[in-house]
Amino acid sequence: MPFLMIWRKKKARRLITSIYGLSFKPSIFHTLHHNLRRSVPQFSNWNHCALPTPVFLRSLPYHDLNFSNTIAMQFAIIGAGISGLVTAKTLREYGASVLLFEKENQVGGVWADTRTYPGLTTQNSKRTYAFSDYPMPNHFDEWPTAEQMREYLNGYTDKNGLREFIRFNTAVDMAEPLPNGGWHLTVTDQSGTQEQFEVDYLISAAGTYSSxxxxxxxxxxxxxxxxxxxxxxxxxxxxxxxxxxxxxxxxxxxxxxxxxxxxxxxxxxxxxxxxxxxxxxxxxxxxxxxxxxxxxxxxxxxxxxxxxxxxxxxxxxxxxxxxxxxxxxxxxxxxxxxxxxxxxxxxxxxxxxxxxxxxxxxxxxxxxxxxxxxxxxxxxxxxxxxxxxxxxxxxxxxxxxxxxxxTQELTYFPEDVVQRLEGRTGNYQLYRHTLPVEVPDLAFIGYTSSITSAYNAEISARWLAEHLFGYMPLPDQEGQRAQIQEMEAFFKKTVGISNKNTCISPVGFQFAEDMLREMGAKLIRTKNPVKEWLDRFQPLNYGNLREELRRKKPEPTHQPQWGRRQTEDVEA
CATH class of the missing domain: 3.50.50.60 (FAD/NAD(P)-binding domain)
Structure with missing residues (x-):
């Protein structure tokens, strides 16, 4: 029986994965993993046929994954704030390998101690500003302080095992699209040392408060x-x-x-x-x-x-x-x-x-x-x-x-990429405020500022993963452009466009519902819809979203939208 047919069987897949993760030396294994994903079309085209990042290797520092002078991996995320952390956690649930680049020496983004001031608190209560599967502790203030937000995000990082995948004190200097898909990244750490990375897919989660x-x-x-x-x-x-x-x-x-x-x-x-x-x-x-x-x-x-x-x-x-x-x-x-x-x-x-x-x-x-x-x-x-x-x-x-x-700036992209992202209007042309129609292998998470920004980032990360891993088809490019134009016209008519169309207040809930519809998820999350609508928002109602989606759609239904770039085989 051909290998791909065996791989589609769940029990066989578990067996192969366990052997794959425990039986090879790292150097041999990385070479096998890299060559299969880059040279065998079936492995790069279908997620349920593609070899995931080996279990044995997930704890290894990424500087050990060097195939030549460039480090190759699946997903790179810029920023380790709320959006970057929830995106990394979500992608890892789908078996992806991720690496986050964070220019500060800590997680938190806008909540880092280098960017906050005494007396700063959240604009949401601890109930509504939490992740769906990680409520804030009872001892926190009703309106958490900056110090408490740092404690919370550090706890979320450690609970989900994300810290080992974060390169702190590392700034992305340049992100350039590769001719056949994917991105070439140049990064610099605090010592001034530069490194080069090639990634299948890039996610900008640096937020709208850049400069x-x-x-x-x-x-x-x-x-x-x-x-x-x-x-x-x-x-x-x-x-x-x-x-x-x-x-x-x-x-x-x-x-x-x-x-x-x-x-x-x-x-x-x-x-x-x-x-x-x-x-x-x-x-x-x-x-x-x-x-x-x-x-x-x-x-x-x-x-x-x-x-x-x-x-x-x-x-x-x-x-x-x-x-x-x-x-x-x-x-x-x-x-x-x-x-x-x-x-x-x-x-x-x-x-x-x-x-x-x-x-x-x-x-x-x-x-x-x-x-x-x-x-x-x-x-x-x-x-x-x-x-x-x-x-x-x-x-x-x-x-x-x-x-x-x-000011909202994307200093790590070449000028031609920025022009494609902004289009004629100067506002980001992002489908669902996440996917740029004109720039492949790139997504934005957290470019949805609102009173429900943490919730919107989490829903956006789930929506992106469902799409990338083949569980959710999207409209064609014309359909996506039509939606972008519709929303741009809507904001112009109502509250105005700010921050290059990254502010979605006051319709954060409706924005998330559009994504939930595309994923096929329930909009009403409890048994009492009247109370749910009249009550304060409760993120915990979405804590079972992943399980709900897999019950409805256990296997991918279309070609995943990442890992398609073709590169030369590397030396063993």
Whole structure:
């Protein structure tokens, strides 16, 4: 009987895998594994015929896998934050070999201690910001701190055995597509040593917060003080006796300004172009905010190209608009925005993007008490001892801190790849915000910023694995382009496009449901759909998603979408 026919039998496959994983020396085995996958078409075309990474070799450092001057492997992931970790864990469940490149010396991404500041907490509760199979510990705060997030992500890393597959202190300098598929990577570690890798498939999970955005303000060189971004702040004790101006009204800007108002000698000044809607952790100091912003029912208050019948009825009756007016009145009264002259002019539903967020506890009280000075305008120019605003007012300052967000850059791709990724509009052309239509063997996970970003990253990773390993076909390229154009038009019409179309607020739930439909998964996850829709979101409802999908579709049904590149045989 031909080997491939034997390999398709489950019992034979288990036997061969066990022998394959235990009976060969590493050097012989790597050569066999490499040559089979590269030179035998059946092994590169069909996942259930392809030899997985040997069990015996999975714990070996990847620098031992060198076939010549280049290290060959299956999947490379850029970034070891939330998205990179869940992607690596998911792919390994399908038998893939993975290697993550992380430029920091720790996991965590935006939660790394080099990128956080004192007082930083999540915008989600510990219930809704967790992975579906790894709830946060009971002793965590309701709104976990940055330190707790690092503890949580380190625990997730170790629980799933991912640490040995992460190359810390290693930056990807260049990722170049190979002529026949796959990618050539050039990376540099902290010692300056460069290495070359060839991979079948590349996943960018570096996130949308790539480079701090510092506005170009005239005469900054004349300023005798210090200028920082919120992600690069020095030790807080050095700011205690300084006169500080904070620029911006997003989460980091208001967090930093609020912290300084409670801990610094001089009241800080926060400067912003216009006030934005913010929400409290508890509505009227009683009801948890997540019943209003992280429930499936409230997600239906936002329009979407595909709606359930009940959502269509609600929109026809004008219920969402009445709901948003109630939200505005509630928070205007709760925060005292009228008295402070800080009522936003835009309707709240038009600002439900990735800028809207939680107000720090007592933030508006600090302004009312004069402990935090607020100024509407923008910095027109730096002065030797401060800044001058667009209103003409001069503010004395020793330190200016910009909380003005980040720019989205893909510095490790060649210019021609970036142009194909962005297309004519300058926004990422990604099917389901994951797959670039014009660039093969590449995916993006975590380019879906929203209040449900951790959940969206996990669903995206599962969706990608189902597709790559042959369990889920996708529309043709024209169908994918049509979906991309539809969603781009939708965001332009509603909340606007930000960060090159990587923000999917306020429709994170609907976005995930589109992926669940394509996977063939259930949209209603519990026996009580009414409670599920009205209750706060519960990631644990998706903890059995993998088992559910395999019960419905035990074997691949189409050709997997990776491992097709052809390379020369390597020497044994």
């Amino acid at each position: 701090p955005m510092l506005p170009q303000v005239p005469h900054q060189e004349a300023f005798t003080g210090k200028v920082y971004h919120t992600s690069t702040l020095p030790d807080w004790h050095t700011l205690k006796d300084k006169k500080v101006v904070v620029v911006g009204f997003g989460k980091s800007a208001t967090d930093v300004a609020d912290y300084l108002s409670r801990n610094a000698t001089h009241p800080p000044t926060i400067v912003y172009r216009k006030p934005r809607w913010k929400v409290a952790r508890r509505v009227n100091n009683k009801i948890h905010i997540e019943y209003f912003v992280i429930s499936r029912f409230m997600a239906g208050m936002s329009p979407y190209p595909r709606q359930f019948r009940v959502e269509r009825i609600l929109h026809k009756l004008g219920i969402p608009k009445k709901n948003w007016r109630m939200v505005e009145k509630t928070f205007t009264k709760q925060f005292g925005l009228d008295k402070l002259g800080m009522v936003p002019q835009e309707p709240v539903e038009s600002t439900l993007n990735c800028v809207t967020g939680l107000a720090p506890e007592g933030f508006y009280d600090q302004i009312a008490a004069g402990k935090l000075i607020n100024k509407q305008g923008k910095i027109q120019t730096f002065l030797p001892n401060g800044v001058e605003l667009s209103t003409g007012e001069a503010i004395e300052a020793d330190v200016v801190i910009f909380g003005t967000g980040f």
